[in-house]
Amino acid sequence: MIFKDFIRLRLAGKSVFDKIWESHIIYEKEDGEALIYVDRHLTHEVTSPMAFEGLREKNRKVRRPDLTFAVMDHNVPTSDRLKPIIDETSAKQIAALEKNSKEFSITLFDLYSPYQGIVHVIGPELGLTIPGITLVCGDSHTSTHGALGALAFGIGTSEVEHVFATQTLWLKKPKKMLIKLEGKLDEVVTAKDAVLWIIRNIGVGGGIGYILEYDGRVVREMDVEARMTLCNMAIEAGARTAIISPDEKVFNYVKGRPYAPAEEEWDEALRSWKELVSDPDAQYHKTITFSLDKLEPQVSWGTNPSMTVGISEEVPDPDDYDDPKEREVVERALRYMGLKPRMKMTDVKIDVVFIGSCTNGRLSDIIDAARVLKGRKISHNVRALIVPGSQLVKRMAERMGLHRIFIDAGFEWKNSGCSMCIAMNEDKLRPGERCASTSNRNFENRQGPGGRTHLVSPIMAAAAAVYGRFVDIRELDLPTREEVVEYARTH
Amino acid sequence: MLEPIKVIEGKAAPFRVENVDTDQIIPAEFLKIIDKKGLGRYCFYRWRYSEDGRLREDFILNNPKYRDATILVASRNFGIGSSRENAVWALQDLGIRCIIAPSFGDIFYVNSIKNMLLCIKLPEEKVRMLQEEAEKDILILRIDLEENSIRFRDRVIYFELDEAIRERFLKGLDEVELSLAYEEKIRRYEEGMKSFLLPKPRRFIHD
Numbered sequence: 001m002i003f004k005d006f007i008r009l010r011l012a013g014k015s016v017f018d019k020i021w022e023s024h025i026i027y028e029k030e031d032g033e034a035l036i037y038v039d040r041h042l043t044h045e046v047t048s049p050m051a052f053e054g055l056r057e058k059n060r061k062v063r064r065p066d067l068t069f070a071v072m073d074h075n076v077p078t079s080d081r082l083k084p085i086i087d088e089t090s091a092k093q094i095a096a097l098e099k100n101s102k103e104f105s106i107t108l109f110d111l112y113s114p115y116q117g118i119v120h121v122i123g124p125e126l127g128l129t130i131p132g133i134t135l136v137c138g139d140s141h142t143s144t145h146g147a148l149g150a151l152a153f154g155i156g157t158s159e160v161e162h163v164f165a166t167q168t169l170w171l172k173k174p175k176k177m178l179i180k181l182e183g184k185l186d187e188v189v190t191a192k193d194a195v196l197w198i199i200r201n202i203g204v205g206g207g208i209g210y211i212l213e214y215d216g217r218v219v220r221e222m223d224v225e226a227r228m229t230l231c232n233m234a235i236e237a238g239a240r241t242a243i244i245s246p247d248e249k250v251f252n253y254v255k256g257r258p259y260a261p262a263e264e265e266w267d268e269a270l271r272s273w274k275e276l277v278s279d280p281d282a283q284y285h286k287t288i289t290f291s292l293d294k295l296e297p298q299v300s301w302g303t304n305p306s307m308t309v310g311i312s313e314e315v316p317d318p319d320d321y322d323d324p325k326e327r328e329v330v331e332r333a334l335r336y337m338g339l340k341p342r343m344k345m346t347d348v349k350i351d352v353v354f355i356g357s358c359t360n361g362r363l364s365d366i367i368d369a370a371r372v373l374k375g376r377k378i379s380h381n382v383r384a385l386i387v388p389g390s391q392l393v394k395r396m397a398e399r400m401g402l403h404r405i406f407i408d409a410g411f412e413w414k415n416s417g418c419s420m421c422i423a424m425n426e427d428k429l430r431p432g433e434r435c436a437s438t439s440n441r442n443f444e445n446r447q448g449p450g451g452r453t454h455l456v457s458p459i460m461a462a463a464a465a466v467y468g469r470f471v472d473i474r475e476l477d478l479p480t481r482e483e484v485v486e487y488a489r490t491h
Numbered sequence: 492m493l494e495p496i497k498v499i500e501g502k503a504a505p506f507r508v509e510n511v512d513t514d515q516i517i518p519a520e521f522l523k524i525i526d527k528k529g530l531g532r533y534c535f536y537r538w539r540y541s542e543d544g545r546l547r548e549d550f551i552l553n554n555p556k557y558r559d560a561t562i563l564v565a566s567r568n569f570g571i572g573s574s575r576e577n578a579v580w581a582l583q584d585l586g587i588r589c590i591i592a593p594s595f596g597d598i599f600y601v602n603s604i605k606n607m608l609l610c611i612k613l614p615e616e617k618v619r620m621l622q623e624e625a626e627k628d629i630l631i632l633r634i635d636l637e638e639n640s641i642r643f644r645d646r647v648i649y650f651e652l653d654e655a656i657r658e659r660f661l662k663g664l665d666e667v668e669l670s671l672a673y674e675e676k677i678r679r680y681e682e683g684m685k686s687f688l689l690p691k692p693r694r695f696i697h698d
């Protein structure tokens with residue numbers, strides 16, 4: 001019996017997650033909890049101050065400042081950075097990160113750094129995130145980095161302190177869920193729509209205790225930035241993280257980036273990364289396949305990301321639910337959102353449009369939005385802002401001339417940061433305002449007290465800005481990405 | 492050093508909201524405070540207070556019957572969303588010492604344990620039964636970590652808890668201190684690391 005198990009284990013294939021996990025174990029307890037080595041630790045101003053304080057109290061150091069990187073993103077102004085920060089507590093938090101980075105010899109991308117940006121945008125962009133590593137950050141959307149084949153975990157402040165001091169993390173091995181996305185997406189349907197569809201189907205708790213692995217034709221065809229969107233929102237299904245086996249697209253993406261391995265080290269890295277594919281006979285605790293051929297653009301209607309419908313659908317009616325508990329949940333969400341049962345999604349008018357965040361604040365997202373905005377103006381009822389995910393994204397877009405499309409359309413073109421995704425800076429919804437947002441959380445009050453959030457893709461958000469309501473973007477005549485880039489270059 | 496916890500005894504409040512995200516437990520605007528203490532004031536801020544700053548009568552923890560509760564009997568997926576540990580600090584500052592629910596957000600669960608806020612997973616029927624009991628009449632629970640039991644009104648429910656977690660509560664260990672005992676192993680691991688894993692700034696784009 002034991003012998004047979006042994007054979008089975010030996011023969012069972014491994015997933016990309018298993019491979020990274022096993023190669024990072026420092027020590028494993030009998031109950032399966034393991035001390036895992038951390039190759040990269042990214043940190044930001046909001047979840048780090050108490051962790052640094054903890055180190056100081058016990059007279060400890062950051063074990064590996066060379067593997068630790070800090071950035072200011074959550075709290076930062078997106079307006080003129082030469083002016084002092086008005087909010088005193090924000091200013092304090094920012095000053096604290098500056099002081100702590102200096103004291104503990106950590107590289108900091110501060111407000112004035114040309115590489116400042118949202119932590120999950122700059123990690124991959126600067127080549128800090130590479131395949132096969134373990135990466136942690138005191139932020140739940142750390143799952144984003146899984147798109148490059150890294151094993152990335154969002155952690156709390158106590159764990160941040162633990163990683164500072166030991167460069168390791170105690171983790172219980174999560175269960176594995178394989179999500180296969182098959183078929184072919186409609187040309188205007190994006191990774192954002194796909195991930196909203198997944199969450200809508202498995203629920204906000206469906207991934208609890210799991211790491212999600214994405215695969216299938218749709219995933220393979222996606223560019224690396226789209227895969228980041230897919231992994232980013234795994235946490236919204238309750239999963240602690242997500243991962244995708246790295247392929248040529250990822251290697252090309254990483255190559256040449258500032259912190260990425262170079263020269264002989266590149267060759268060596270590449271050799272090891274090519275082994276990182278999930279074996280065809282890898283074992284999973286659960287496998288779900290979605291066929292996305294007919295997937296519509298998705299819009300969230302409620303107060304968590306699973307409360308989502310397709311653009312041609314209606315808002316649900318509480319009366320359709322037999323379970324009184326479910327009915328109550330729907331009623332509560334509709335009340336907060338100020339929506340009537342069975343309202344058509346295309347009849348929902350909006351006041352604000354926010355394009356940005358670690359979900360959809362990358363160059364490809366900006367290009368997508370520009371496809372809609374080229375030659376169009378936003379509705380006079382709408383206030384619209386675009387907040388590039390990093391200063392580098394912003395500069396690239398400006399070099400390409402894309403910013404003019406947004407400014408001409410009536411958008412505010414801002415400096416990078418988390419901005420209205422979390423409303424810790426001056427970018428906030430006012431009570432009752434309704435926002436089409438490319439961020440990841442439509443929780444009550446997330447974008448400002450009393451604010452109402454609808455999660456959508458950048459193309460959907462841009463279209464909503466133009467029409468002042470949600471529209472089915474499949475009905476619009478849109479230029480391709482290449483055409484809009486060419487247009488921006490020549491105008 | 493954290494104080495060991497063997498028994499938690501206190502009043503239970505039924506908290507019947509599903510999918511409570513950590514944004515609700517503590518809104519982002521209060522994350523700017525660089526102090527763990529005093530966050531209880533902001534716990535469930537938008538649910539506890541109306542816009543003009545008055546206590547909302549329809550919020551369960553404002554009900555005089557439950558104001559001094561130290562145990563929440565919550566619903567599915569408690570603590571999903573943001574990794575903010577401030578959610579745990581806020582609940583603790585409010586006096587909450589234990590949360591019982593059918594399931595928890597993964598990061599919230601870990602954060603709670605690290606701060607000795609006990610999270611107990613129980614099957615849905617048992618949670619519902621406890622919620623009903625707490626609604627019927629004042630319900631005092633006695634949670635004993637030495638025998639993994641919840642006792643109330645001559646009844647008892649047993650729960651499962653990871654051995655390592657139980658030990659942490661019973662002994663009140665400093666985790667960093669514990670992990671530093673593996674220092675030698677960590678050092679050896681680091682010696683074996685491939686050099687390409689070490690980030691070296693080379694050439695910056697647009698430099």
Ligand code: SF4
Binds near residue numbers: 073118120139358439
């Ligand atoms: S953009 Fe939003 S979700 Fe992403 S790290 Fe910032 S606050 Fe969190």
